[in-house]
Amino acid sequence: MKIVINGITGRMGAFLFDYLSNRPEYKVVAGISRQSLDLGINIYYDIKSCLENEEIDTLIDFSFYPNCLDTVKQALINNVNVISGTTGYKKYDGQQINYLAKKHQVGVIISPNFSMVNKEIEELTIGIKNYLPYVEIIEEHNIHKKDKPSGTAKYFAKLLDVEPDKIHSIRIPGVIANHHILFADLNQSITLSHKIHDRQAFINGIEHAIIEVTNYNTIQIMI
Numbered sequence: 001m002k003i004v005i006n007g008i009t010g011r012m013g014a015f016l017f018d019y020l021s022n023r024p025e026y027k028v029v030a031g032i033s034r035q036s037l038d039l040g041i042n043i044y045y046d047i048k049s050c051l052e053n054e055e056i057d058t059l060i061d062f063s064f065y066p067n068c069l070d071t072v073k074q075a076l077i078n079n080v081n082v083i084s085g086t087t088g089y090k091k092y093d094g095q096q097i098n099y100l101a102k103k104h105q106v107g108v109i110i111s112p113n114f115s116m117v118n119k120e121i122e123e124l125t126i127g128i129k130n131y132l133p134y135v136e137i138i139e140e141h142n143i144h145k146k147d148k149p150s151g152t153a154k155y156f157a158k159l160l161d162v163e164p165d166k167i168h169s170i171r172i173p174g175v176i177a178n179h180h181i182l183f184a185d186l187n188q189s190i191t192l193s194h195k196i197h198d199r200q201a202f203i204n205g206i207e208h209a210i211i212e213v214t215n216y217n218t219i220q221i222m223i
């Protein structure tokens, strides 16, 4: 499978490049970066020049919103499957991406958290909320994270019908991504905490997406 990574110099992009490069079933044929680099593969400044020169099955994007939008849309228009983990998408972006994926018959998976956003955890949180309806969300990330609140916090806020003023963002050094969902009633509370200790935590979800997205019926836009 021929893969291009958009954001290949970033913390996630570089981690993923190292990981996928050691797996024989994937071939990272190129990367997209604003920097000129020597990574042993072709690096393109933008998706347009990449599409002109490479045959690609799937674009994996961990970059920066809104810059990622054009890259994602161009990939879909050119019949390339898309996996995007970049956070900060708006609802209307999802509608446009959905339209393009259907029109060009390609798969697309956008998830704010490839380690945490899954059916089991969603069902667990909905189940706890049925007993303890007062919910607050705390998200902790590294000081370098640019968007706030996190895409994961916004995703769970939407899922659990939590008002924006009940999401709390903390930016501190030494943290990758932690989320705490507090559930309470008048007499008791439960806190569900999810902490990322290593970016390896995202890999299972991303590998699953790499397989799923090759089915053009797969349109999972979790914004």
Ligand SMILES: NC(=O)c1ccc[n+]([C@@H]2O[C@H](COP(=O)([O-])OP(=O)(O)OC[C@H]3O[C@@H](n4cnc5c(N)ncnc54)[C@H](OP(=O)(O)O)[C@@H]3O)[C@@H](O)[C@H]2O)c1
Binding pocket: 007, 008, 009, 010, 011, 012, 013, 032, 033, 034, 035, 062, 063, 064, 065, 067, 084, 085, 086, 087, 088, 111, 112, 113, 114, 115, 202
């Ligand atoms: N879905 C998930 O599971 C998951 C997990 C971790 C992170 N994320 C998200 O993935 C994205 C990337 O995270 P990261 O930690 O890898 O970030 P990062 O280290 O800041 O890397 C982002 C990369 O995006 C590129 N970029 C393109 N346009 C940019 C712009 N205008 N400003 C800044 N960077 C730009 C940069 O590459 P060049 O300078 O080479 O162009 C940069 O290296 C974020 O949105 C983050 O929230 C999602």
